[in-house]
Amino acid sequence: MAKITVYSTDPCSFCERAKQLLKVRELEFNEVNLAKDPAGRAQLIEETGMLSFPQIIVGDVLVGGFQQLVQADQSGRLAELTAQAA
Numbered sequence: 001m002a003k004i005t006v007y008s009t010d011p012c013s014f015c016e017r018a019k020q021l022l023k024v025r026e027l028e029f030n031e032v033n034l035a036k037d038p039a040g041r042a043q044l045i046e047e048t049g050m051l052s053f054p055q056i057i058v059g060d061v062l063v064g065g066f067q068q069l070v071q072a073d074q075s076g077r078l079a080e081l082t083a084q085a086a
Contacts, residue, residue, distance in 0.1 A: 002085035004029035007044045007055040010036075014066040015054040021069060022056075027082060029056075059085030 004022065006029050008015035022029050032040040034053070041051065048055050048062050056063040058081040063072050072078040 002027065002082035003059055004082070004085075005057045006031045007034060007040065007048075007053060007057075008032070009034045009053045012053050018054045018056060018066045018069050021073060025073070025078070058082060061085075 004027055006015070006019060006022070008019070008031055010033065019029070019031065032043065034040045034044065044055060045051060047057060052065060054065055054069075056065070056069050058078070061081055063069055063078070063081070069078070072081070
């Protein structure tokens, strides 16, 4: 199983849509909800250098936000990344 981390916050429609896409693809992920885990902000900045939501990381690769996740899914890159990270 690939290690997928989704950094999110509440409320965030793009975060919900990103998580829904991963669920539809039957990909398990670890969610770090920064509305509930303020210490996760430092972790997010350390890992991505960004503080926008969502941020999706597959294995050690930063996919990016929701739009980048959709592009990765449509191009087949998401499947490649999850296979490599498994």
